[in-house]
Amino acid sequence: MTACGLDFGTSNTTLGTIHGNGVALAALEGGDTTLPSAVFFDFEEQRPVFGRAAMAAYVTGAEGRLMRSLKSVLGTPLIDEDTLLQSRRIGFRQVIGLFVNHAKTVAEAALGRELTHVVHGRPVHFVDGDPEADARAENALRWIAQDAGFKEISFQYEPIAAALHYEMQTVREEVALIADIGGGTSDFSIVRIGPERAGRADRAADILANDGVRIGGTDFDRLLSLEAVMPHLGFKAPLHGNLITPNGWYHDLATWAKINFLYTPATLAEVRRVKARAVRPRLLERLETVLTRHLGHTLAMRVEAAKIALSAERAHDIDLSPVEPGLDAPATRGRLAEAIAEPVDRLAAMVRSCLSQAGLAATQVDAVFLTGGSTLLPAVRTAITGEVPTAKVVEGDKFGAVGLGLTLEAARRYG
Ligand SMILES: Nc1ncnc2c1ncn2[C@@H]1O[C@H](COP(=O)(O)OP(=O)(O)OP(=O)(O)O)[C@@H](O)[C@H]1O
Numbered sequence: 001m002t003a004c005g006l007d008f009g010t011s012n013t014t015l016g017t018i019h020g021n022g023v024a025l026a027a028l029e030g031g032d033t034t035l036p037s038a039v040f041f042d043f044e045e046q047r048p049v050f051g052r053a054a055m056a057a058y059v060t061g062a063e064g065r066l067m068r069s070l071k072s073v074l075g076t077p078l079i080d081e082d083t084l085l086q087s088r089r090i091g092f093r094q095v096i097g098l099f100v101n102h103a104k105t106v107a108e109a110a111l112g113r114e115l116t117h118v119v120h121g122r123p124v125h126f127v128d129g130d131p132e133a134d135a136r137a138e139n140a141l142r143w144i145a146q147d148a149g150f151k152e153i154s155f156q157y158e159p160i161a162a163a164l165h166y167e168m169q170t171v172r173e174e175v176a177l178i179a180d181i182g183g184g185t186s187d188f189s190i191v192r193i194g195p196e197r198a199g200r201a202d203r204a205a206d207i208l209a210n211d212g213v214r215i216g217g218t219d220f221d222r223l224l225s226l227e228a229v230m231p232h233l234g235f236k237a238p239l240h241g242n243l244i245t246p247n248g249w250y251h252d253l254a255t256w257a258k259i260n261f262l263y264t265p266a267t268l269a270e271v272r273r274v275k276a277r278a279v280r281p282r283l284l285e286r287l288e289t290v291l292t293r294h295l296g297h298t299l300a301m302r303v304e305a306a307k308i309a310l311s312a313e314r315a316h317d318i319d320l321s322p323v324e325p326g327l328d329a330p331a332t333r334g335r336l337a338e339a340i341a342e343p344v345d346r347l348a349a350m351v352r353s354c355l356s357q358a359g360l361a362a363t364q365v366d367a368v369f370l371t372g373g374s375t376l377l378p379a380v381r382t383a384i385t386g387e388v389p390t391a392k393v394v395e396g397d398k399f400g401a402v403g404l405g406l407t408l409e410a411a412r413r414y415g
C-alpha cells in the first residue's frame, strides 16, 4: 500500500507522497512540483500532452486543441458531455481522467511504486448553493480516481488541508483563518491548531468555520478580459439600428473553459452577419480573426499574464498583435481592481460570515494564512487581511500548501 495526497486544481495540480516521518511533493513535470491543469490534444501526433508542455504546444501553433480549467466543469452538466477532437468525440470526464492518470503515473515512476490510496482535495463547494451538484462533482472525481487505479479514495477540504500543513510550523496554539484563493474557488476555514493538537485523530471540534465560494483567478481573468481586451473585438460595440453586439460570444471567449465552444461554423457565420451591421466593422473583423485562427487561448493566456504582471507593476500593455499587428490593450492595476471589485467584496463578506459561523470577533483570530495563487493579487490580499486587522499575516506556500496538507492527512488516514 502506498498513499498520496492529490490536489487537482483548476489551474495547477500537485501530488505529495510520504517519506519517513515527513511528506514531499513529487516532481510532476521536469523538476517542477506543480503541473498546470492543462491538456493539449495534438492532432498530428494523435496524443495528449499535459501541463506546461500542453501550453507550449498550443502556443507554438501545433494543430490541436487545448483544454484548461477542467475542474470548473465538475458539478456542471458539461461533465457528462463530449467535446470534438477532429472527427472523434471525447467526454470531459475522460479528459480529466487522462490528466489525473498522467500525474499519478509520473509520480509512480519517480517513486518506483504504485500509488494505491489517495486523499483527494476538494473545494468546500464546487458549485454555490447546490448540494446535489456538489455531490455529483465529488462523485465524478471519485469515479475518475478509481478509473486511474486508486483502490482507496477519500476526500478532504482544501482549506483544511492547508491548515494541517500550516499547523506543522506553529509553536503554540492559535486560532487561524486559512484563505485559499485559487484559480476556480476561494475557500476559507477558521481552525484551532497547534503542536499539541497536530496528529489527533478527531479534529472536528477544532474546525470552527469552513466555507467557500466559486470565485477564483479565472474569474479575475474573465473580468479583466471583458474590461480591457474584448472591447477591441467589438464587445458592447454599436450596430446600426440602435443595437449592440450580442455579448455571449465575448463572455465565452473570456472564460477559459468555454473558449472551444466558439469554434463552430455557425458562430462564425453569425459573427459575419453581425459585422455587416456594425458601425465599426473593423472590430468584428478582429473577432472573426480570433475565431478562424483559434486565438482564444492565446488571448486568455496574455490576459492572465497581464493580471499577474499587475500584481508587481502599476501598468501593463496586453499585446494583441496575433490578432492585428501593432494592436495593444492597455491595462492598469486600478482598472483591474475596479473590474474585480464585486467578487473581491464577496470574498471579504465570506470572511465575515466565517467569523460569525465561528462565533468569533475579528480580533480573536491570531493568524491569517494565505495560500493559492490569487492571494498574490494586492486587491485580494487587502480585502482578506483587512477583515482580521490584528492577525499576523502568514505567507503560505502559494502553490504547495494544500497538496502537502492532503499528504499529511493521507499519512494519518492510511500511513
Ligand atoms: N502573481 C500573481 N498575481 C495574481 N494572480 C496570480 C499570481 N500568480 C498566480 N496567480 C493566479 O493564481 C491562480 C492559480 O492559483 P492556484 O494554483 O492556487 O489555483 P488552483 O489550486 O489550481 O485552483 P483551485 O484551488 O481554485 O481549484 C491562477 O488564476 C493564476 O492566474
Ligand SMILES: [Mg+2]
Pocket: 009, 010, 158, 180, 182, 183, 372, 402
Ligand atoms: Mg487550489
